[in-house]
Amino acid sequence: MTITPRRRPADDAPPDGVAASRPVRLAPLDVLGLGLLGIRTRKMRAALSALGISIGIATLVVVTGIPASSQKALLTELSAMGTNMLQAVPARQDPPVPLPPESVDMADRIGPVTVASGVANTHAEVYRNDRSGAGDYTGTAVLASKNNLLQAINGTMGSGRFLSADNEEFPTAVLGSAAADDLGIPRITPGQPAPQIYIDRNWFTVIGVLEKTPLSPDIDRSVLVGWDAAAGLLKFDGHPTVIYLKARESEMEAVRDVLPATINPELPGVVQVSRPSDALAAKRAAESTFSALFLGLAGIALLVGGIGVANTMVISVLERRREIGLRRALGANRGQIRGQFLTESVVLSGLGGLVGTVLGALATVAYSAHQGWQPVVPLGSVSAGFGGAVVIGMLAGVYPSVRAARLTPTEALSTA
Structure with missing residues (x-):
């Protein structure tokens, strides 16, 4: 005879004699x-x-x-130190090999490049007026400038306005901060006659004065004129001497590697490119x-x-x-x-x-x-x-x- 033990009711089971019911679900x-x-x-x-x-x-x-x-x-702060900027110049050699006239536009075609601009030394001489003698030459460089230079060098205007498509063909000039002090034109005052300077027997109207450009100190000591005006009035040959560009920070090394062959395909070895800013390495470390x-x-x-x-x-x-x-x-x-x-x-x-x-x-x-x-x-x-x-x-x-x-x-x- 087999005796089946009686199963102990579970705690949640209903007492004997009470019909089993489904537990109520709470909402x-x-x-x-x-x-x-x-x-x-x-x-x-x-x-x-x-x-x-x-x-x-x-x-x-x-x-x-x-x-x-x-x-x-x-x-x-690190970005303001030019972490995304590069410069390309002709390599120092004798005789120098200039950059091609179209080199700025060619640099702008590189995919990661966001801004490409340039300046060129016109080798013109600047005087305060047409009565100044040879000994009064200020020694200030006259640079032909692209209209987008400020974007490429993180520059800002102290007073007046910069070169643009509206005035690049006319004899207008923008002064760097140090050049403005040398020429005695610290600022442009609205409503007053614009000052003029004498460049290679041509009068140029000063339309703006730059703030200091710590990333490009050469610009501080220069007079900037329009690219077309320099070609027409100062016998500029169209070859840039410095190319400034900005690129995506993650692609800086790649841009630097391809830049010489891009702007001078025939002679990439005569192009010298600056290395990325040390601030870029610091920024990447901080990130x-x-x-x-x-x-x-x-x-x-x-x-x-x-x-x-x-x-x-x-x-x-x-x-x-x-x-x-x-x-x-x-x-x-x-x-x-x-x-x-x-x-x-x-x-x-x-x-x-x-x-x-x-x-x-x-x-x-x-x-x-x-x-x-x-x-x-x-x-x-x-x-x-x-x-x-x-x-x-x-x-x-x-x-x-x-x-x-x-x-x-x-x-x-x-x-x-």
Whole structure:
């Protein structure tokens, strides 16, 4: 005779004599309401627990946002030092081999090049007026200039205007900052007659004065005239002496390699190209450097906040045994109990993460403004911060929610 042992009913099974029924499924809003119950009834404890997460998230945003703002300011300063600029000149040899007249246009056809311009020494002489003797020669160089020179050398006007298609054929001139001092024309005053200078027996009207050009100091000591005007009035032969160009920083080395053969295909060896600025290497190093120490501190802060949430949830389970037992006696199954406490943990951490993100962003903006930087709040840090808070809430709530779900109604009510 075989005796079949009687199976012990599961905790969630209905008592003997009671018909089995499908457990009631709670809607997401109902689960959320249950999760908020513990937060609403224990506001101070919930606030202190969320504060731990907030500090961690705020730390994460600050230690990524402030270095990012500082990095952007540094990169802007490095870019102003010509990290994307190259110069091409004829190689020094005897006799010199000039660059082809079309070399500027050929350099502009290189794919990564964004701006190509050039100047040419006209070997003309500049005098203050037509009565100056040979001994009054200022020694200032007269350069034929392309109209887009300012864009290529990061130049700015101190006063007046630069050469353009409207005036490049006429006898107009723009003075470098040092040349303007030598000629006694420090600035162009609107509404007053434009000053004139005497170049190779031709009067040229000064229409502008440049600010200092630290990236191209030769321009400071020069008088710039239109390309066509130089050809017509100063017997300029059309061969540029310096080509200035800008290119995408990631392609600077490639542009430098192909530039000689591009602007002088027949004799690439007679073209000398400057190497990329040392600031480019510094900029690339700054772009690839990030503070692992700060990220580590932010991670530790998040961990401490997560432990605080887990501790709060464990204590909440111990204090709410009567509630758990009553809900279990009224038919709540283990899954609903787990969902309640897990939701509470996630909501608690999510609120802390939201507050911490706002505080971190405000602190980053305030500090950047104080330093005179353009504030940068990395979107990735904000997303990672809030997402990390939710994940920490889930992890911190797993053990307390499982522990709460394991309590039977009799055990929960008897120990309450």
